[in-house]
Amino acid sequence: MKKHAVILGGGMVGAAMAMDLARDADLAVTVVDAREAALERVRSRFGVATRAADLADPSAVRAAVADADVVLGALSSVIGLQTLQAVIEAKKPYVDISFMAEDAREHDALARANGVTAIVDCGVAPGMSNLLAGYANELLSPCEHIDIMVGGLPAERRWPFEYKAGFAPHDVIEEYVRPSRIVESGKIVVKEALSEPEFVDFAGLGTLEAFNTDGLRSLADTLAVPHMRERTLRYPGHIALMRVLRETGFFRKDTVDVGGVKVRPLDLTAALMFPKWTFDEGEADVTVMRVEAIGLKKDAGTSTGQRVRLRWDLFDRYDPATNFRSMSRTTAFPATIVARAVLAGRIKQTGVLPPEKLAGIPGLVDDVFAALKARGVTYTAHETVLS
Amino acid sequence: MKKHAVILGGGMVGAAMAMDLARDADLAVTVVDAREAALERVRSRFGVATRAADLADPSAVRAAVADADVVLGALSSVIGLQTLQAVIEAKKPYVDISFMAEDAREHDALARANGVTAIVDCGVAPGMSNLLAGYANELLSPCEHIDIMVGGLPAERRWPFEYKAGFAPHDVIEEYVRPSRIVESGKIVVKEALSEPEFVDFAGLGTLEAFNTDGLRSLADTLAVPHMRERTLRYPGHIALMRVLRETGFFRKDTVDVGGVKVRPLDLTAALMFPKWTFDEGEADVTVMRVEAIGLKKDAGTSTGQRVRLRWDLFDRYDPATNFRSMSRTTAFPATIVARAVLAGRIKQTGVLPPEKLAGIPGLVDDVFAALKARGVTYTAHETVLS
Numbered sequence: 083m084k085k086h087a088v089i090l091g092g093g094m095v096g097a098a099m100a101m102d103l104a105r106d107a108d109l110a111v112t113v114v115d116a117r118e119a120a121l122e123r124v125r126s127r128f129g130v131a132t133r134a135a136d137l138a139d140p141s142a143v144r145a146a147v148a149d150a151d152v153v154l155g156a157l158s159s160v161i162g163l164q165t166l167q168a169v170i171e172a173k174k175p176y177v178d179i180s181f182m183a184e185d186a187r188e189h190d191a192l193a194r195a196n197g198v199t200a201i202v203d204c205g206v207a208p209g210m211s212n213l214l215a216g217y218a219n220e221l222l223s224p225c226e227h228i229d230i231m232v233g234g235l236p237a238e239r240r241w242p243f244e245y246k247a248g249f250a251p252h253d254v255i256e257e258y259v260r261p262s263r264i265v266e267s268g269k270i271v272v273k274e275a276l277s278e279p280e281f282v283d284f285a286g287l288g289t290l291e292a293f294n295t296d297g298l299r300s301l302a303d304t305l306a307v308p309h310m311r312e313r314t315l316r317y318p319g320h321i322a323l324m325r326v327l328r329e330t331g332f333f334r335k336d337t338v339d340v341g342g343v344k345v346r347p348l349d350l351t352a353a354l355m356f357p358k359w360t361f362d363e364g365e366a367d368v369t370v371m372r373v374e375a376i377g378l379k380k381d382a383g384t385s386t387g388q389r390v391r392l393r394w395d396l397f398d399r400y401d402p403a404t405n406f407r408s409m410s411r412t413t414a415f416p417a418t419i420v421a422r423a424v425l426a427g428r429i430k431q432t433g434v435l436p437p438e439k440l441a442g443i444p445g446l447v448d449d450v451f452a453a454l455k456a457r458g459v460t461y462t463a464h465e466t467v468l469s
Numbered sequence: 470m471k472k473h474a475v476i477l478g479g480g481m482v483g484a485a486m487a488m489d490l491a492r493d494a495d496l497a498v499t500v501v502d503a504r505e506a507a508l509e510r511v512r513s514r515f516g517v518a519t520r521a522a523d524l525a526d527p528s529a530v531r532a533a534v535a536d537a538d539v540v541l542g543a544l545s546s547v548i549g550l551q552t553l554q555a556v557i558e559a560k561k562p563y564v565d566i567s568f569m570a571e572d573a574r575e576h577d578a579l580a581r582a583n584g585v586t587a588i589v590d591c592g593v594a595p596g597m598s599n600l601l602a603g604y605a606n607e608l609l610s611p612c613e614h615i616d617i618m619v620g621g622l623p624a625e626r627r628w629p630f631e632y633k634a635g636f637a638p639h640d641v642i643e644e645y646v647r648p649s650r651i652v653e654s655g656k657i658v659v660k661e662a663l664s665e666p667e668f669v670d671f672a673g674l675g676t677l678e679a680f681n682t683d684g685l686r687s688l689a690d691t692l693a694v695p696h697m698r699e700r701t702l703r704y705p706g707h708i709a710l711m712r713v714l715r716e717t718g719f720f721r722k723d724t725v726d727v728g729g730v731k732v733r734p735l736d737l738t739a740a741l742m743f744p745k746w747t748f749d750e751g752e753a754d755v756t757v758m759r760v761e762a763i764g765l766k767k768d769a770g771t772s773t774g775q776r777v778r779l780r781w782d783l784f785d786r787y788d789p790a791t792n793f794r795s796m797s798r799t800t801a802f803p804a805t806i807v808a809r810a811v812l813a814g815r816i817k818q819t820g821v822l823p824p825e826k827l828a829g830i831p832g833l834v835d836d837v838f839a840a841l842k843a844r845g846v847t848y849t850a851h852e853t854v855l856s
Contacts, residue, residue, distance in 0.1 A: 242713040326629040326710055331741040332719075340736045349727045350737055354718040 084110040085425050088150035088174075090137055090165060092120035095179060095205075096156035097127070098406050098414035102457065103154075103421070104128040114146045137161065140168035147174045152421045155180050156414070159253055162186070166434070170198045177421045179205035179413055181253065187300065190434040200434045204420055205413035206396070207232040207371055208299055209437055210450075210461070211312070213416070214373040214394050215301050216438030217447045221392060222377030223385045225307045229374045231282065231292050233315025234409040237366035237400065243358060244317040248367055248409030251356040255348065257314060258324050259333050262294040263302055264311035270302055276325050281318060284370055286397055290315040300436035315370055327351065361407065366400035369408040376468065393464040401458065412459055419453040471497040472812050475537035475561075477524055477552060479507035482566060482592075483543035484514075485793050485801035489844065490541075490808070491515040501533045524548065530555035537561050539808045543801070546570060546640055553821070557585045564808045566592035566800055568640065574687065577821040587821045591807055592800035593783070594619040594758055595686055596824055597848070598699070600803070600837065601760040601781050602688050603828030608779060609764030610772045612694045616761045618669065618679050620702025621796040624753035624787065630745060631704040635754055635796030638743040642735065644701060645711050646720050649681040650689055651698035657689055663715070666708050667700075671757055673784055677702040687823035702757055714738065748794065753787035756795040763855065776855040781848050788845065799846055806840040 085108060089099050092115035103111045111130040114137060115121055121132035135142040137157060143165050147153045153169050155162070155178030162182030169176040170193045178186075178201070186202040193200045203209055211230045219225045234248035247254050261272045279293045297312030327333060334347040361367060375392045378385045398408045420440070423429055428443060440446055451461055472495060476486050479502030490498045498517040501524060502508055508519035522529040524544060530552050534540045540556050542549070542565030549569030556563040557580045565573075565588070573589040580587045590596055598617045606612045621635035634641045648659045666680045684699030714720060721734040748754060762779045765772045785795045807827070810816055815830060827833055838848055 242716055323710075323713055329629055330745065334741075338737065338740055340732055340740050343730055343732055345727055345730050345732045345737060347737060347741060350725065350732060350734060353725055353727050354721075354734060358717065 084108055085151040086110045086112065086149055087152050087154060087421060087425075088147050089113045089154045089156060090143065090146065090169075091115060091156035091158075092117065092124055092132070093156060094407065094410040095414045096120075096154075097124050098410045099154050099156055099418050100124045100128045100130045101404065101406070102415060102418040104130050106422075112146075112150075137165060140164050140171075143168035144172045147172045150174050152177065152424050154178070154417055154421055156417075158250065159183060163189075166200060166202065167192070170196055170200055170434075173198055175424045176200040176202075177204050177417045177424065178202045179209065179417050181205070181208065181249070183256070185300070187434045187436075194433045197432050199424060199429055199432050201420055201424070201429070201437060201440070202434055203299060203436050204417045206369060206409075206416065207297065207312075209413070209416045210396070211297070211371065211373055212299075212301060212437040213441055213447060213450065214461075215305060215307075215310070215375070216441030218373070218375030218377070218392055219305050219307060219438070220441050221380060222375060222390070223380045225305070225375055225377040227309040227374070227376040228301070228305070228307050229310075230297065230312040230371075231315050231373075232297070232312075232369075232371040233290060234367060234369050235290075235315070235317060236361065237368050239317050243320060243323065243355075245320050245359060246361045246365070246367070247356070247359045248361070248369075248407060251352065251359050254359075255333055255352075257295045257297075258328060260296045262296040262312070263298055264294060265298065265302055265307065266309060268306075268308040276321055276328070279321050280313075282315070282372075284372075284395075284397065287368065287370060289318060290370065291318045291321055293321050301438060304436060304438050364402075364405060366402075367407045367409055368400070369396060369398045369412045371396040389468040391466040391468055393466070395462050395464070396459070398459050411457070415454055415457050415459055416450065419450050422453075423449070471495055472538040473497045473499065473536055474539050474541065474808060474812075475534050476500045476541045476543060477530065477533065477556075478502060478543035478545075479504065479511055479519070480543060481794065481797040482801045483507075483541075484511050485797040486541050486543055486805050487511045487515050487517045488791065488793070489802060489805040491517050493809075499533075499537075524552065527551050527555035527558075531559045534559050534561045539564065539811050541565070541804055541808055542567050543804075545637065549573070550576075553587060553589065554579070557583055557587055557821075560585055562811045563587040563589075564591050564804045564811065565589045566596065566804050568592070568595065568636070570643070572687070573823075574821045581820045584819050586811060586816055586819050588807055588811070588816070588824065588827070589821055590686060590823050591804045593756060593796075593803065594684065594699075596800065596803045597783070597837075598684070598758065598760055599686075599688060599824040600828055600834060601848075602692060602694075602697070602762070603825030604834045605760070605762030605764070605779055606692050606694060606825070607828050608767060609762060609777070610767045612692070612762055612764040614696040614761070614763040615688070615692070615694050616697075617684065617699040617758070618702050618760075619684070619699075619756075619758040620677060621754060621756050622677075622702070622704060623748065624755050626704050630707060630710065630742075632707050632746060633748045633752070633754070634743070634746045635748070635756075635794060638739065638746050641746075642720055642739075644682045644684075645715060647683045649683040649699075650685055651681060652685065652689055652694065653696060655693075655695040663708055663712050668705060669702070669759075671759075671782075671784065674755065674757060676705060677757065678705045678708055680708050688825060691823060691825050751789075751792060753789075754794045754796055755787070756783060756785045756799045758783040778853040778855055780851040780853070782851070783846070783848050785846050798844070802841055802844050802846055803837065806837050809840075810836070
């Protein structure tokens with residue numbers, strides 16, 4: 083009998099999940115969304131089942147997943163946490179990419195009590211970045227440094243922003259205002275968002291600008307690595323503009339009185355700017371990620387004393403064959419691949435688990451890499467001996 | 470008996486006019502304004518008479534100037550034209566710096582009918598720029614090129630705008646959106662505001678950026694010079710930011726619906742940005758102007774055939790002794806000096822006259838330069854032989 087995978091959300095990422103899972107003859111796939119147009123698109127393109135439901139309502143979530151063998155979450159960050167809770171209450175294994183602002187692990191005890199495996203932050207970053215950080219921590223002893231850089235960008239740079247948002251623009255602005263937590267000498271240090279800009283070269287793409295963002299999330303406490311930071315990548319110049327808009331107050335969320343009318347500056351900024359940040363139909367994007375780790379290499383479980391730098395690079399582009407943007411594919415496929423590992427019984431641990439918690443499962447990381455490569459998303463690994 | 474000079478407007482420029490005219494033992498000076506604090510300041514600092522009146526009402530203007538021998542205008546551009554009309558109706562000679570958006574010469578026939586001399590645009594730019602352009606046209610035959618560059622800037626460059634507004638910030642934004650008219654090959658050509666940015670070096674200040682603005686005003690038709698343009702100067706980078714804000718829509722004057730609330734983007738931008746564009750008390754500013762003209766030099770009324778470039782440079786700074794910013798002083802003094810020339814009977818012509826119309830009066834330009842220099846505002850003249 084076929085296993086049943088239920089995908090919550092039929093947007094771009096949910097549709098890419100549906101495409102991928104529908105190729106699997108052993109799976110029955112259902113996409114759940116309130117938008118009939120989204121459902122019609124995945125039905126006609128991928129032949130999956132669909133269910134109309136308002137997933138902002140947790141009882142609708144519980145009903146939608148009632149006969150699922152695995153649930154995948156591709157919903158807005160705003161309803162990420164409540165949906166996680168609903169799926170755990172329904173006692174279904176869950177793989178989620180919703181990038182919720184809250185710490186999903188507040189439902190860890192509930193998940194363990196219910197015997198549920200819930201893997202959160204399971205996209206590209208957070209997601210593969212977590213898995214690779216956890217993997218580096220397995221390969222090195224001690225692992226001293228982890229540096230994650232990631233960006234989703236339009237392939238063409240167009241004045242003035244040289245940027246389009248591969249996910250919700252409000253979440254992008256949130257990255258530009260929320261102080262970023264990084265780990266220095268074993269302590270969490272808070273730095274201003276958009277701070278410490280640095281130019282970094284990427285083969286095939288040229289020079290990008292990296293800046294601090296609050297992207298470590300669970301890594302800040304799951305890994306005992308004394309130096310860790312996560313930075314976001316943009317084409318040079320974008321950050322300077324964003325700093326000016328932020329400084330001037332255009333990202334403010336309080337209300338300003340303008341001639342007797344009260345308005346939140348961010349709302350007007352969104353109305354004016356976000357249309358310029360929207361990808362055109364068929365417009366190409368790229369996803370760039372680099373995870374670097376430094377430490378002493380382990381061999382057969384013991385340190386060799388050899389200091390190395392491990393590096394993984396992702397450079398992925400829009401796929402014209404499927405018309406899926408890179409950001410959708412690189413986000414969706416880690417979740418579909420991990421969902422299959424859940425169905426295969428390879429992930430025994432229960433609780434709310436960020437992906438770094440999976441890095442110690444024998445062979446899993448290599449299998450994820452291979453499965454991503456089979457889908458055209460290729461991570462290249464490099465090792466440099468430092469001493 | 471003392472002559473009576475009436476100054477309409479007691480703001481920074483009106484106050485600088487009052488300071489200058491009050492030093493003249495032959496003059497009785499009255500400053501008119503609705504703001505008692507402004508009146509008290511000029512009374513106590515300069516010992517001038519004051520009169521409280523709402524000058525937005527033309528009948529109040531006519532009453533205020535009833536016994537004036539000369540009237541000086543230092544009012545907002547918005548009421549510039551109606552005030553000009555009121556002074557002409559009162560049959561008083563007028564020297565104005567209000568920078569009105571309209572063409573003041575629409576009241577030329579009325580002024581001539583009433584036998585009134587009304588000199589408009591009589592500050593630094595418009596003002597001295599017009600006088601120098603007219604002067605260049607007197608010195609050269611033919612005068613082929615006139616290039617005016619002018620900027621009022623804070624002495625200290627501070628991120629992000631490196632700019633503060635020496636006059637009404639709304640008028641500054643108007644310069645950034647209004648298409649600029651320049652003269653090329655004898656024809657008026659319209660260029661986008663903020664267009665054709667170019668770096669220009671100024672001794673003592675470094676590199677500035679010049680861009681097209683709609684500053685030729687009357688010069689576009691009073692002088693038969695085939696190539697003329699007026700450009701504004703800013704510290705490099707400011708214009709790039711302003712282009713981005715304009716492109717994004719932050720200078721729009723139509724209303725945008727933001728979550729059910731209608732707001733004009735420019736109004737919010739003004740609320741957020743203009744406070745950052747306001748000079749602090751005692752903060753130093755600089756005024757930079759360069760007027761260049763190319764043509765064949767005249768001598769005793771005939772062309773010598775020698776091609777020359779004439780250049781006049783102004784580089785003026787905030788005056789800590791009087792606590793008047795450079796922009797106030799460089800704007801006020803041309804008007805007070807020309808007002809004295811009016812009182813002395815040196816300007817016979819009636820009508821509404823931009824300053825280039827005064828350039829042919831024998832000795833006047835030299836006298837204006839000398840009087841400005843005596844007030845610490847020094848224009849330096851250069852001549853370069855080109856062939």
